Amino acid sequence: MVLTIAIPxxxxxxxxxxxxxxxxxxxxxxxxxxxxxxxxxxxCEIFLSWYSKDEFEWFMTxxxxxxxxxxxxxxxxxxxxxxxxxxxxxxxRRSPVALFLxxxxxxxxxxxxxxxxxxxxxxxxxxxxxxxQYAGTIWDYAVFIGTLGFFVMMMFLFVRLLPAISxxxxxxxLPQAEVKEEAEEVVS
Amino acid sequence: xxxxxxxxxxxxxxxxPTAIVAATRRAYAxxxxxxxxxxxxxxxxxxxxLRFHHTRxxxxxxxxxxxxxxxxxxxxxxxxxxxxxxxxxxRPLNSWPAFIPVTFELTVLCxxxxxxxxxxxxxxxxxxxxxxxxxxxxxxxxxxxxxxCIEASDPRFDRARTRDFLESLSxxxxxxxxx
Numbered sequence: 250m251v252l253t254i255a256i257p258x259x260x261x262x263x264x265x266x267x268x269x270x271x272x273x274x275x276x277x278x279x280x281x282x283x284x285x286x287x288x289x290x291x292x293c294e295i296f297l298s299w300y301s302k303d304e305f306e307w308f309m310t311x312x313x314x315x316x317x318x319x320x321x322x323x324x325x326x327x328x329x330x331x332x333x334x335x336x337x338x339x340x341x342r343r344s345p346v347a348l349f350l351x352x353x354x355x356x357x358x359x360x361x362x363x364x365x366x367x368x369x370x371x372x373x374x375x376x377x378x379x380x381x382q383y384a385g386t387i388w389d390y391a392v393f394i395g396t397l398g399f400f401v402m403m404m405f406l407f408v409r410l411l412p413a414i415s416x417x418x419x420x421x422x423l424p425q426a427e428v429k430e431e432a433e434e435v436v437s
Numbered sequence: 438x439x440x441x442x443x444x445x446x447x448x449x450x451x452x453x454p455t456a457i458v459a460a461t462r463r464a465y466a467x468x469x470x471x472x473x474x475x476x477x478x479x480x481x482x483x484x485x486x487l488r489f490h491h492t493r494x495x496x497x498x499x500x501x502x503x504x505x506x507x508x509x510x511x512x513x514x515x516x517x518x519x520x521x522x523x524x525x526x527x528r529p530l531n532s533w534p535a536f537i538p539v540t541f542e543l544t545v546l547c548x549x550x551x552x553x554x555x556x557x558x559x560x561x562x563x564x565x566x567x568x569x570x571x572x573x574x575x576x577x578x579x580x581x582x583x584x585x586c587i588e589a590s591d592p593r594f595d596r597a598r599t600r601d602f603l604e605s606l607s608x609x610x611x612x613x614x615x616x
Binding site: 286289290293296297300301302303306417420 | 477478479525526527528532534535537538541
């Protein structure tokens with residue numbers, strides 16, 4: 250999410266000297282580590298569900314993977330497990346475009362994961378009489394797009410009104426701040 | 438109770454970053470150690486001239502992280518086992534694979550909190566009072582002046598000789614700092 254915002258901001262405002270490739274590289278590593286933790290979480294959830302031998306829980310897991318919402322589950326796997334593995338490559342971590350696209354994919358994956366958690370659990374309750382199917386209506390998606398718009402508006406207001414980059418750090422880059430060689434001449 | 442102000446040190450004022458780096462180097466070569474510089478923006482190389490690169494923050498962060506890691510893991514182990522045993526779908530009480538994500542998150546949380554608190558504890562911020570504020574011109578340190586302060590606690594400090602030394606660096610002004 251940070252990268253989704255930082256990369257366009259960086260290129261639009263010409264902040265390449267402040268948000269450097271090294272920062273992006275480190276963000277990529279962080280994303281890889283957290284991605285692997287998430288992968289571990291998925292694995293652990295499935296394993297513990299099987300290990301418990303609890304009929305209902307195991308049904309829930311199988312329903313999630315192979316049931317009517319199988320596409321949701323597998324897109325989560327694609328976005329959050331497969332896509333993050335690209336971050337092992339240093340070349341991808343140092344390419345702003347690739348990182349931006351990956352961050353969009355992972356953001357989508359995290360959203361779909363929420364969809365999976367909420368929808369698959371609610372459509373298969375303990376009582377089969379409560380079972381059903383859910384698909385978002387146009388109003389659901391309109392509200393969702395509205396929240397995105399609201400977020401972008403607040404983000405733009407933040408960038409406009411508040412210092413998005415620490416002012417004291419910008420000052421380190423002033424030409425006046427680099428005086429070491431000059432000072433050596435003065436002393437000698 | 439005596440109201441006579443105690444003496445903190447001598448402060449020289451320079452008007453460009455080159456002069457302050459050169460002055461700091463000369464002062465270090467002269468044997469002064471208890472000194473500090475105040476500048477309106479970070480000046481490259483100044484911290485090195487002050488030999489100011491050792492900080493214990495990384496160690497504090499490591500300790501915080503270890504506390505979070507072991508604390509988080511054993512908290513879950515203790516809660517799920519001896520303290521309040523719950524049979525969740527027939528799983529063993531010590532379901533350690535499920536404890537790992539929380540352990541990781543507590544490690545990160547405690548390390549981050551330790552970094553913040555350790556940083557504040559070591560640098561003493563926020564600090565509403567400091568003796569250098571007694572020099573009226575010191576307000577310029579956040580605008581366009583660069584200050585080098587040699588503290589009276591330095592073993593080589595001598596009021597007259599240190600003043601002569603600072604004057605020899607051709608500063609704009611040398612002032613006494615009372616504490």
